[in-house]
Amino acid sequence: MNIGEVAQLSEVNSKMIRRYEEQGIIPKAGRSEAGYRQYSERDVHILKFVKRSRELGFSMKDIKQLVSLWKNKARSSSQVKNIAQKHISELEKKLHETQTMLSTLNHLVKNCHGDHRPDCPILDELECH
Amino acid sequence: MNIGEVAQLSEVNSKMIRRYEEQGIIPKAGRSEAGYRQYSERDVHILKFVKRSRELGFSMKDIKQLVSLWKNKARSSSQVKNIAQKHISELEKKLHETQTMLSTLNHLVKNCHGDHRPDCPILDELECH
DNA sequence: TCTGCACCTTCCCCTTAGGGGAAGGTCAAA
DNA sequence: TTTGACCTTCCCCTAAGGGGAAGGTGCAGA
Numbered sequence: 001m002n003i004g005e006v007a008q009l010s011e012v013n014s015k016m017i018r019r020y021e022e023q024g025i026i027p028k029a030g031r032s033e034a035g036y037r038q039y040s041e042r043d044v045h046i047l048k049f050v051k052r053s054r055e056l057g058f059s060m061k062d063i064k065q066l067v068s069l070w071k072n073k074a075r076s077s078s079q080v081k082n083i084a085q086k087h088i089s090e091l092e093k094k095l096h097e098t099q100t101m102l103s104t105l106n107h108l109v110k111n112c113h114g115d116h117r118p119d120c121p122i123l124d125e126l127e128c129h
Numbered sequence: 130m131n132i133g134e135v136a137q138l139s140e141v142n143s144k145m146i147r148r149y150e151e152q153g154i155i156p157k158a159g160r161s162e163a164g165y166r167q168y169s170e171r172d173v174h175i176l177k178f179v180k181r182s183r184e185l186g187f188s189m190k191d192i193k194q195l196v197s198l199w200k201n202k203a204r205s206s207s208q209v210k211n212i213a214q215k216h217i218s219e220l221e222k223k224l225h226e227t228q229t230m231l232s233t234l235n236h237l238v239k240n241c242h243g244d245h246r247p248d249c250p251i252l253d254e255l256e257c258h
Numbered sequence: 259t260c261t262g263c264a265c266c267t268t269c270c271c272c273t274t275a276g277g278g279g280a281a282g283g284t285c286a287a288a
Numbered sequence: 289t290t291t292g293a294c295c296t297t298c299c300c301c302t303a304a305g306g307g308g309a310a311g312g313t314g315c316a317g318a
Binding site for chain 2: 303304305306307312313314
């Protein structure tokens with residue numbers, strides 16, 4: 001398969017496939033005589049794994065490790081679990097930050113008339129803190 | 130005041146102060162004869178406003194508008210409220226995405242033994258989707 | 259007066275996870 | 289043979305900073 005076909009099958013676009021190769025996340029593709037990258041079903045499989053990992057918010061650094069563990073039949077599941085748990089903590093931290101912002105913002109918006117007058121508790125809060 | 134002092138007072142570092150000036154978020158500072166930027170209390174005030182806005186997650190694009198509305202005594206509070214409400218929707222979207230990721234990840238981690246064995250439901254999920 | 263140090267200036271590169279597009283080569287169908 | 293789709297590499301852009309180099313300035317101490 002050429003890169004376009006594998007991009008369609010994996011739902012990872014060609015640009016990203018080349019980048020993932022460059023970053024060592026997927027193996028270097030073989031080349032046709034003309035220099036076109038050549039792929040197999042196996043590559044589609046890896047790319048789907050990468051895509052699903054991205055959907056769960058893993059960083060490319062994590063994904064590189066995950067792909068490597070996935071390929072390594074001598075892995076221990078604790079290694080995978082550690083990566084996931086670290087990721088969970090980071091997401092929880094972000095979640096908390098976002099919730100904090102939202103509760104402040106909701107409070108401010110509730111108290112803002114939102115009419116033609118200039119008085120605005122949102123600006124007051126931004127100013128005074 | 131030189132940039133270092135205003136950086137300390139506003140808790141926005143010099144690098145960022147220069148960048149904000151470049152982006153038109155804060156007014157261009159006057160210069161000393163030697164070319165050093167010169168600031169007043171007023172600039173500290175604006176920078177604190179910017180900092181607090183960042184803490185609430187506003188983008189620099191939004192902040193540019195917010196600063197401009199803040200300065201403009203003929204503003205209507207509805208303009209400010211619109212910016213805040215749009216920001217709230219975006220944060221809520223992110224929040225939801227993060228929550229979705231977390232619930233999947235927590236489920237996976239719960240089912241992973243995390244021991245020396247290679248079997249791992251986390252990798253299974255990443256693979257199969 | 260000289261020197262050293264802290265501070266200032268501009269400039270460039272790096273980060274994440276992509277996306278846009280240019281210039282040029284390849285392939286297959288009409 | 290031409291045309292259009294596809295491929296290649298290369299460079300630039302995003303957002304919100306951070307690091308650091310090279311060189312100028314200001315001030316205190318010797």
